[in-house]
Amino acid sequence: MxxxxxxxxxxxxxxxxxxxxxxxxxxxxxPFAAAPASAQTADAPAGTWATPPPLGPGDAPPADSGHPDTTYKKKNECVQRSLGQDVKINFRPWGQDYLQLDRAQQIVRAATGSVGGNQKVAVIDTGVTPHPWFQDRVESGGDYVATPDNGAQPGMQDCDGHGTEVAGIIAGNPKDPQVGFIGVAPDARIVSYRQLSENYAKDDSPQQPSAPPSGGTGAPPSGGESQQPPAGGSSNSQLPPSSGGGTGSGSGTAPQQDNKGDSRDLAKQGTAGTLNTLAQIIRGIADTHRAGVINMSVDHCRPGTAPGDIQEGERKVQAAVRYAADNDIVVVAAAGNVSENCPQNDQADPNKPKSIVTPPWFSDDVLSVGAIQEDGGVAPFSVHGPWVGVAAPGTKIVSLDPAEHSNGLANLTIANGNPSPIQGTSFAAPYVAGVAALVRSMFPHMKARDVVKRLKATAQHPAAPGGRDNFVGYGVIDPVAALTANLPGDTGNLSLPKPVVQEAKLPPADGISSTPMIVALAGTGGGVAALLITLFVMHTIRRNRARSSPPTK
Incomplete structure (x- = not known):
């Protein structure tokens, strides 16, 4: 005491x-202890800038119109192949080894007979080129930029190159053991929605000119992120070994990506794509249930203002992601990348962020994904925030070359002849979307919100209170654990272990006889008794002598 x-x-x-x-x-x-309520939801406490105001009774996502909400015209040509040839890239991307995707895929294949073959992942992005390594597993979702000018179905033209790379991380399948790269869920189907493009801009001319023919050089990087495979380059440009992908410099292309990641932004001036059409697409997917997982590597970033402030387009997206999650769809989004217009949230008070990023802001219904680099540290371009849910590899990306007629891989983006690695939270998100598809394949009766909880619970938690922080959320995803762990409260066909009474297995007796101890104790007891008797007798004798003695004079 x-x-x-x-x-x-x-x-x-x-x-x-x-x-x-x-x-x-x-x-x-x-890290497995019960976290505070704010940590469990990955949101900041109510009333802070980092927490979006709640939806009201009248807030509903807009109906899906199936077409752009304004007219766009092409300002740059689409991404082209590097020097007109394929560059062989046979090494395995570090992200695959870091996440132990081989083991995860073996587990799913043994249990279901395929690796995500019964799943569809909607990719809301810059479109998806039907690369041969998709094996006709890409289907048209819709086009909210323009009618493809190459005869492709809506959503199946990717002028920027970004969406194809994102989809490749999810479901690319070379079917060649000599190729190191493979998608997370290589048997899954992709539903492609073209919702954003930096090669298109709003058409303010009174007469709508016909779209220019496809071809030529140059595709601007789909937005600044280390994205699209190479765009650019003249016939004299030389690529480093093991580079690859589309190219294109050409007039009007965006500047090469820098080490900060993607600077793309929805509703950015001079580009195509709005928050309104993003909300429409999400609503349409939920209404038709075209896919069980949505990947959104598209973001809108703005300065933080004050508690309760929200833009009209943001409110529509908030209602749409809530609608999708309530309709059993896993919604995954990139956490966002630092740029000139999207400064890092490195202020003293994390609940008063410099930057608000949508859709990640709505973390009650969206699993937002930050990026790590090869050493396991947080990538410097990955935007921090209380809404970050998990993290995944986002640097030195290898994926499918998005240029038309390409049958290879890309690991660089090239603008104005300058190569840069492909990187960004845009490419961390599809790793998580692919794992979500594997979990849904493994546990087909598990609800979407439970899938998200499982991904968070099995992540490699950071050493922070509640097992989460504002950099990697609940940690880097662990595909093997997500597919095999038995967790309290699991749903679906996951069998939980039954409690077993454990027998007490005490060590055997040492075999020493207790007789000597008994004899010793008995002897000690006898001696004590004899001493007590002696003392009693002596006391009695002294008392009797005292009584019989004559008094002293």
């Missing part, structure tokens, strides 16, 4: 309260 009081007084709290506080502190040291 003394030590407990001393400890409690040092804390400045009463004794019992000190013990309770000490126990709570021990609980927080475990």
């Amino acid at each position: 003394g030590s407990r009081r001393t400890f409690s007084r040092r804390l400045g709290v009463p004794g019992r309260a000190g013990v309770a506080l000490f126990a709570a502190g021990l609980g927080l040291m475990s």
Whole structure:
């Protein structure tokens, strides 16, 4: 009791309260301990800038019109192949090894007979080129930029190159053991929606000119992120070994990506794509249930203002992602990339962010994905925030070359003849979307919100209170754990272990006889008894002598 009081007084709290506080502190040291409510939802406390205002009774996502909400015209030509040839890239991307995708795919294949073959993933992006390594597993979802000018179905033309790379990480399948690259769910189907493009701009001319013919050089990088495979380059440009992908410099192309990641932004001046059409597409997918997982590597970033402030387009997206999650769809989004217009949230108070990123802001219904680099650290371009849910590899990306008629891979984006690695949270998100598809394939009766909880619970938690922080959320995803872990409260066909009474297995007796101890104790007891009797007798004799002696004079 003394030590407990001393400890409690040092804390400045009463004794019992000190013990309770000490126990709570021990609980927080475990990444699997119950997290505070704010950490469990990955949101900041209510009333902060980082928390979106709640939806009202009248807030509903807009109906899907199936077409752009304004007229766009092409300003740049589409991405082209590097020097007109395929560059062989046979090494395995580090992200595949880091996530142990081979083992995860073996687990799903053994249990279901395929690796995501019964799943569809909607990719809302810059479109998806039907690369041969998709094996006709890409289907048209819709086009909210323009009618493809190459005769392709809506959503199946990717002028920027970004969407094809994203889809390749999810479901690319070379079917060649000599190729190191493979998608996370290589048997899954992709439903492509072209919702954004930096090669198109709003057409303000009174007469709508016909779209220019496809071809030529140059495709601007789909937005600044280390994205689309190479765009650009003249016939004299030389690529480094093991580079690849489309190219294109050409007039009007965007500047090459920098080390900050993607600078693309929805509703950015001079580009195609709005928050309104994003909300429409999400609503349409939920109404038709075209896919069980949505990947959105598209973001809208704006300065943080004050609690309760929200733009009209943001509110529509908020209602749409809530609608999709309520209709059993896993919604995954890139956490966003630092750029000139989207500064890093490195301020002292994390609940008053410099930048608000949509859709990740709506983390109650969206699983937002930050990026890590090869050493496991947080990628410097990955935007921080209380809405970050998990993280995945986002640097040195290898994926399908998005240029038309290409049958190879890309690991660089090229603008104005300058190569840069492909990187960004845009490419971390599809890793998570692919794993979500595998989990849905493995546990077909598991609801979407439970899939998201499973991905968070099995992630490699950071050493932070509640097992999460504002950099990687609940941690880097762990595909093998997500597919095999038995968790409390699991749903679907996942069997939980039954409690078993454990037998107490004490060590055997040492075999030493107890007789000597008994004899010793008996002897000691006898000696004590004899001593007591002797003392009693002596006391009695002295008392009797005292009584018989004559009094002293």
